Amino acid sequence: MQQFAFEKLTAWKLSRRFVSRIYKVTSMFPEDEKYGLVSQLRRASISISSNLAEGSSRLSPVDQVRFYQYAYSSLMEVINQLILSADMSFISIEILNELRKDGSEISNVINGLVKSNRSKK
Template sequence: MHRFKDLEIWKLSRKFCSDIYIVTSNFPDSEKFGLTNQLRRASVSVPSNIAEGCSRSSNKDLSRFLEIAIGSIYEIETQILIAFDLGYIEQIKLDELCFNIDKIVKMTSKFRSTLQ
């Protein structure tokens, strides 16, 4: 079992979740039940799956939850690109979010590889 609060990927993904909430707070009201909701749910899923995986008794189970977290981060990447296409996110913010996405994916993938 791993202590999720000690993991840098959990800390980074938790901060990233807060960033998504801040970014989506500027989305149009018409997106409240669309992209805003979808992005927020997916961003909460990343640190949540890392934490849940850490509660499992086997590395195989943890690895599966890390895989789900990676899937959620790719879902977020797709959605922020759509938000950018719609003019809801500026280029500089998109670049910052994508940088953090890449970092989370790399860290999570590397951690997963140590479990096998």
């Protein structure tokens, strides 16, 4: 079966795993957060991998960088929402720290993609 370019990206692979973790963690949130933080966290985490996939399909490095930056911004949105979730005791500090560690790893790889593509101009 054909493998698309984005499927080869380390950042995409990490973000895919991150989505699964976000879904697992948010399944334990209070029911009244279903349309609040749960929805926001899930959509933002999916947006990371989606923007990486879309960016990899762009022909110009400038366009690729733009989508990789969108992915990074979505990652920062997720981290912020996780911090708020910990503030409201929806997740423990330990879970927050684990997810922040995952986010930091994804962040570093996305930043590498941005730097690599900026040098192609």
